[in-house]
Amino acid sequence: MWGGRRTTHHPLSNHMTRDEVEQKVIDGNVQIEWLQWANENGRAEKKEYSGSVDEAVQLLGSKIEHFKFHVFVKREQSKYFEKLKAEVTDEKVVCQVDFAENYGMKE
Numbered sequence: 663m664w665g666g667r668r669t670t671h672h673p674l675s676n677h678m679t680r681d682e683v684e685q686k687v688i689d690g691n692v693q694i695e696w697l698q699w700a701n702e703n704g705r706a707e708k709k710e711y712s713g714s715v716d717e718a719v720q721l722l723g724s725k726i727e728h729f730k731f732h733v734f735v736k737r738e739q740s741k742y743f744e745k746l747k748a749e750v751t752d753e754k755v756v757c758q759v760d761f762a763e764n765y766g767m768k769e
Contacts, residue, residue, distance in 0.1 A: 680723050690716035 692715050700709045713721075746756045
């Protein structure tokens with residue numbers, strides 16, 4: 663969990679906590695640049711941002727729980743898809759469709 667304590671049930675729980683990340687920051691006032699996906703007219707676009715290290719860490723902290731849930735869902739879907747592929751028979755097929763062109767981004 664990004665809030666400073668680890669959970670044992672989450673698939674990303676062995677990663678660093680917010681406190682551990684903040685402890686690694688030497689100078690939070692240093693100005694940096696980073697790339698981030700942003701919603702532009704309903705489309706995802708990669709944009710360049712700038713700010714202090716502290717601002718970047720704060721922003722990351724605000725997004726990490728949503729990201730961890732996304733990774734969890736993606737992994738579960740992948741496991742299920744692999745299971746379905748293993749169960750294909752002459753009467754049963756698996757069809758994967760990619761809707762990436764229609765992807766809408768929520769903020």
